[in-house]
Amino acid sequence: MVVDKLSKHLSNAEIDRIFQALADATRRDIVARVTAGEYSVSGLAALYTMSFAAVQKHVAVLERASLVTKEKRGREQIVRGNHEGLQKARHLLDQLETIWRQRADRIADILAEDDEKDLP
Amino acid sequence: MVVDKLSKHLSNAEIDRIFQALADATRRDIVARVTAGEYSVSGLAALYTMSFAAVQKHVAVLERASLVTKEKRGREQIVRGNHEGLQKARHLLDQLETIWRQRADRIADILAEDDEKDLP
DNA sequence: ATATCGTACAACCAAATGGTTGTAGATAAG
DNA sequence: CTTATCTACAACCATTTGGTTGTACGATAT
Numbered sequence: 001m002v003v004d005k006l007s008k009h010l011s012n013a014e015i016d017r018i019f020q021a022l023a024d025a026t027r028r029d030i031v032a033r034v035t036a037g038e039y040s041v042s043g044l045a046a047l048y049t050m051s052f053a054a055v056q057k058h059v060a061v062l063e064r065a066s067l068v069t070k071e072k073r074g075r076e077q078i079v080r081g082n083h084e085g086l087q088k089a090r091h092l093l094d095q096l097e098t099i100w101r102q103r104a105d106r107i108a109d110i111l112a113e114d115d116e117k118d119l120p
Numbered sequence: 121m122v123v124d125k126l127s128k129h130l131s132n133a134e135i136d137r138i139f140q141a142l143a144d145a146t147r148r149d150i151v152a153r154v155t156a157g158e159y160s161v162s163g164l165a166a167l168y169t170m171s172f173a174a175v176q177k178h179v180a181v182l183e184r185a186s187l188v189t190k191e192k193r194g195r196e197q198i199v200r201g202n203h204e205g206l207q208k209a210r211h212l213l214d215q216l217e218t219i220w221r222q223r224a225d226r227i228a229d230i231l232a233e234d235d236e237k238d239l240p
Numbered sequence: 241a242t243a244t245c246g247t248a249c250a251a252c253c254a255a256a257t258g259g260t261t262g263t264a265g266a267t268a269a270g
Numbered sequence: 271c272t273t274a275t276c277t278a279c280a281a282c283c284a285t286t287t288g289g290t291t292g293t294a295c296g297a298t299a300t
Contacts, residue, residue: 012145022216023139024288025132032219042246054289056247061287075246075297093213096142099152144258162276174259176277181257195267195276 010092018089021065027058031067035081130212138209141185147178151187155201
């Protein structure tokens, strides 16, 4: 199987986990919220109609993807955005964007060459 | 259930499809390849050890996520990167990045305020 | 001391995923 | 015409996913 590594620092498995973690609206909402402030797991669970255990699982998925961290404070578990993980994700997305833009640039170049042929 | 819409133009279902499509190394490889050139489905299938049908399914997932288009040419089906879809994905990722960066900036501001308090 | 709160975790379930093989229909090549 | 190629699609299978309920346990409040 030929699968290019998109990053020297992120394994394909890590990238899989990041994208899969973000492929759910509830989890994206959790990321947005804990990136803008602190929430306990039950504090998060109160925001959604699903069960506490379901939210707990969503947080676990985000944690495995390094997008979020948990820290025990008293009897609560505080969830925060993991800036290192988020930065990794951002870097990864930059790389993907670069590949796509290179393609766009190549097309632009080809079109530019055609234009030159039309010059006097 | 409270789930913020991250975009006026992309539904949560569309975003789900985009991230999930990218949550597989083979599919990311396909996106990279068809973004850099043209491939038939069988041309793609030749690159991987899995069956033709499996690759066909991966392409279908990418197509449903609007990251790729198929066009019939003779008996072949040509797969290309869908620039509109890719741009949507890029825009979406920019928005996520903005949210994360705003958080970082807010932290920087808070730290800056603390520094000011230490001034003479 | 006891009840309550926040969490962890197991067991279970339905549906989706990622893969397989097999069959069938167009299209191209001999 | 016959054969080989490319694609589509169905049926099946194992595993994962997203959800549930129930139980147990440490921390907190009354």
